[in-house]
Amino acid sequence: MLNYFRIGILLLIIFISGKANAGNDPVIKDLNLLAEEDTSMIHAASNFKSICASCHRDDFSWFAKRKWKYGKTERDIYTSAKTGYPDYGMPSFKNKFSDQELKDLAKLIYTKLEFNIGENGIKDMDTKRIVTEKLNIRLDTVITGLNSPWGMVFLPDGDMLVNDRDGQMFRFRKGQKIAEIQGLPEIEVEGQGGLLDFRLHPDYKQNGWIYFSYSSCSVSKEVGWNTTLMRAKIKNNTLIDKQVLFKALPETKVGYHFGGRITFDGKGHLFISVGERGNGTNAQTLSNDCGKIHRLNDDGTIPSDNPFYNQPDAKKTIWSYGQRNPQGLYYDTDTNILWENEHGPKGGDELNIIGPGKNYGWPEISFGINYDGTILTKDTAKVGMEQPITYWVPSIAPSGLAIVKGDRYKGWEGNVLVGSLRFKYLVRCEMEGMRVTNKEIMFPNIGRLRDIEMSPDGYIYISVEDPGIIFRLVPVP
Numbered sequence: 001m002l003n004y005f006r007i008g009i010l011l012l013i014i015f016i017s018g019k020a021n022a023g024n025d026p027v028i029k030d031l032n033l034l035a036e037e038d039t040s041m042i043h044a045a046s047n048f049k050s051i052c053a054s055c056h057r058d059d060f061s062w063f064a065k066r067k068w069k070y071g072k073t074e075r076d077i078y079t080s081a082k083t084g085y086p087d088y089g090m091p092s093f094k095n096k097f098s099d100q101e102l103k104d105l106a107k108l109i110y111t112k113l114e115f116n117i118g119e120n121g122i123k124d125m126d127t128k129r130i131v132t133e134k135l136n137i138r139l140d141t142v143i144t145g146l147n148s149p150w151g152m153v154f155l156p157d158g159d160m161l162v163n164d165r166d167g168q169m170f171r172f173r174k175g176q177k178i179a180e181i182q183g184l185p186e187i188e189v190e191g192q193g194g195l196l197d198f199r200l201h202p203d204y205k206q207n208g209w210i211y212f213s214y215s216s217c218s219v220s221k222e223v224g225w226n227t228t229l230m231r232a233k234i235k236n237n238t239l240i241d242k243q244v245l246f247k248a249l250p251e252t253k254v255g256y257h258f259g260g261r262i263t264f265d266g267k268g269h270l271f272i273s274v275g276e277r278g279n280g281t282n283a284q285t286l287s288n289d290c291g292k293i294h295r296l297n298d299d300g301t302i303p304s305d306n307p308f309y310n311q312p313d314a315k316k317t318i319w320s321y322g323q324r325n326p327q328g329l330y331y332d333t334d335t336n337i338l339w340e341n342e343h344g345p346k347g348g349d350e351l352n353i354i355g356p357g358k359n360y361g362w363p364e365i366s367f368g369i370n371y372d373g374t375i376l377t378k379d380t381a382k383v384g385m386e387q388p389i390t391y392w393v394p395s396i397a398p399s400g401l402a403i404v405k406g407d408r409y410k411g412w413e414g415n416v417l418v419g420s421l422r423f424k425y426l427v428r429c430e431m432e433g434m435r436v437t438n439k440e441i442m443f444p445n446i447g448r449l450r451d452i453e454m455s456p457d458g459y460i461y462i463s464v465e466d467p468g469i470i471f472r473l474v475p476v477p
């Protein structure tokens with residue numbers, strides 16, 4: 001009895017202290033990372049944090065260092081949590097949690113352990129000469145010391161600006177942090193939200209406009225937050241002339257699927273992606289902004305040739321719909337093709353070519369399956385819905401998208417690059433027209449690959465997170 005009382009007090013303290021600094025809590029952070037692949041993990045992670053972490057530490061190191069007594073498969077962990085070992089101080093949780101919750105907890109711990117294997121992959125990797133199918137690559141470490149470098153741009157003077165999802169924007173010169181940009185708007189760093197993508201206006205040299213996306217509340221925290229697009233100029237490392245160009249609605253307190261990628265078409269328009277915010281119905285409903293790709297003029301006004309501009313109940317900014325969580329968006333100004341990648345539910349991650357007014361099918365059609373393994377939708381195709389160029393089962397959790405340009409990378413010209421958050425590698429898709437003929441996995445274990453950009457001098461830069469590092473890919477003999 002006394003024991004339970006003690007545990008109760010302990011949990012209460014943990015609970016209260018956890019609430020106080022949820023923002024930089026390691027489990028909350030883990031939760032965000034995992035949730036990218038699997039939203040059910042959000043609930044498991046908060047259960048872990050509020051109940052298990054009191055005895056097992058909140059960074060999973062208790063499990064990682066453990067000489068396992070009862071087995072470390074998902075099934076074993078589930079059994080341990082369900083039955084407990086009261087004689088040894090491990091309570092039974094079969095009355096506290098449902099069977100599904102226990103399974104999810106087991107999955108969280110198991111996945112966490114699995115992910116930790118090779119966590120230091122990059123340290124063990126010889127970055128001087130990595131042999132790939134067509135090229136040998138040296139990985140230059142350009143920038144370190146970030147958390148989640150979500151978006152990056154190259155200024156004409158050679159400096160780089162980088163968005164850290166935590167809500168900070170930095171200026172780097174030759175790899176050294178020389179300033180933190182001041183005057184940022186109010187950013188809601190919640191779950192996968194925070195300071196997101198980054199673009200320069202195609203005529204930046206003339207007009208000085210920078211564009212970035214982030215999550216913000218327009219009413220209050222109680223109502224929620226959603227993806228927002230701002231443009232501004234920078235003077236003395238401070239944002240000036242700030243203008244909110246787009247605010248996705250409705251707000252919701254869901255902490256995932258913000259989308260947030262931005263790309264310009266070079267003809268005065270920009271595109272911005274917005275995730276369905278955890279609600280599939282959103283993606284098929286034209287009267288809200290979620291689960292869509294939007295098209296705006298570069299000053300935030302709405303082009304009158306947008307596909308639903310004249311449809312009374314539709315948002316005028318919509319360019320395409322039926323998207324789940326688009327984390328890669330790239331307008332190829334040579335071919336006028338808009339490329340996109342998005343997270344499927346569990347498997348079914350897609351690479352798409354986006355066309356005006358088109359429906360990409362989520363959640364009506366998908367190559368994914370439900371989190372609990374049951375069939376999500378028996379349909380992978382329907383009339384009036386687009387098919388992906390390629391898809392991934394299991395999910396790689398794609399983020400970042402770029403097409404190899406210029407002549408620095410012999411044999412990679414025109415290839416589509418896609419990052420994997422989940423498996424921590426870069427995918428190079430060889431194309432024949434619109435068809436993917438080969439997918440090469442490169443730099444396994446480099447880190448959760450978040451963003452891919454080509455610099456003005458023709459190098460590919462990739463960013464990984466936790467810890468945040470930016471690498472430059474240099475071809476070597």
Ligand code: HEC
Pocket residue numbers: 007048051052053054055056066067068069070071072076077078080081085088089090091093105106
């Ligand atoms: C009051 C403290 C306490 C709490 C709360 C607690 N555990 Fe434990 N747990 C222990 C102890 C102590 C052991 C080691 C038992 C042993 O050595 O036989 C253990 C063992 C385990 C094991 C088995 C490890 C092995 O070696 O095979 C798993 C799995 C586990 N706990 C999961 C959980 C999960 C999941 C939760 C949250 C739902 C949780 N625990 C909550 C104290 C706790």
